[in-house]
Amino acid sequence: MSGDLTISDIHSLSRGEALGILGQIARVEKKTFPGNEAMAFGEELWRKKPNTRVLYATSSTAASAGAPLVAYAVYVRQKGVALLHKVCVVEAYRRQGIGRELIAYIGQRLRKEGCQYIQLWVDQAREPARALYARAGFEEREVVDDYYAPGRTGIKMVLDLDK
Ligand SMILES: CC(C)(COP(=O)(O)OP(=O)(O)OC[C@H]1O[C@@H](n2cnc3c(N)ncnc32)[C@H](O)[C@@H]1OP(=O)(O)O)[C@@H](O)C(=O)NCCC(=O)NCCS
Structure with a gap:
């Protein structure tokens, strides 16, 4: 898949294009x-949220016609x-x-913009996501019982972009 992936930002699209992508994201979500x-992927995400970034990835070699959506990510920048x-x-x-x-792209981009850390919370039960983050260099910093709901533990993970 590497090399066939195009990662872009909905904020660099026209309104019509952005709404098309947001609609696809909303269905997957x-x-x-x-x-x-499930997050709401409405027009306001494109319109006026300068600190919120919605990235999406398309693949040129996917079996279906056009360049279908294969992934997306959302982050909010708060200073460093x-x-x-x-x-x-x-x-x-x-x-x-x-x-x-996708994570490597986000890390590079934020590092270039002068950001120091990426932080996230993940459900302890989401093994693939935890494995992905660990593989990408995130470290577990905090464990909070009942973070998501009774019985559902949240883990705070941090990636130091200066390392
Ligand atoms: C988590 C998620 C984004 C991983 O995406 P992906 O493209 O499949 O991940 P990658 O192929 O890049 O895998 C990278 C590494 O993550 C780990 N990993 C990914 N999926 C895994 C799984 N099902 N089981 C164990 N480890 C897994 C592996 O270490 C893997 O490296 P390897 O393939 O060299 O062993 C995907 O499973 C997903 O979208 N899950 C549902 C949504 C979700 O839980 N999102 C996170 C919370 S918002």
């Missing part, structure tokens, strides 16, 4: 996350720290290195 964890709210790879494209490529 709904399929992937339970209702209470970026909070990574979401990383998702469309199910059919998982285990091909796309998640890693």
Whole structure:
């Protein structure tokens, strides 16, 4: 998959194009996350949220026509720290290195912009996501019981971009 992936930012698109991508993201989001964890991917994300970045990845070699959405990510920049709210790879494209490529891209981009850390919370039960973050160099810093809901532990992970 490496090399065939194009990662872009919805904020560099026209309104119409951005709404098309956001619509695709919203469908994947709904399929992937339970209702209470699914983010809303409405027009406001494109319109006026300068600190919030929505990235999406398309693949030129995917079997279907056009360049379909294969992954997306959302982060919010707060001075030297970026909070990574979401990383998702469309199910059919998982285990091909796309998640890693997306995280590497985000890290490079934030480092260039002078950001020092990427921080995130992950559900302890989401093994693939925890493995992906650990592989990308994130370290576990805090464990909070019942973070997401009763019985669902949250783990805070941090990537030091200066390392
Ligand atoms: C987590 C997720 C983004 C991983 O994306 P991906 O493109 O499949 O990940 P990659 O192929 O880049 O894998 C990178 C590393 O992560 C780990 N990993 C990924 N999926 C894994 C799995 N199912 N089981 C164990 N380890 C896994 C591996 O270490 C892997 O490296 P390797 O293939 O060299 O062993 C994807 O599974 C996903 O979208 N899950 C649902 C959404 C989610 O949980 N998002 C995170 C919370 S917002």
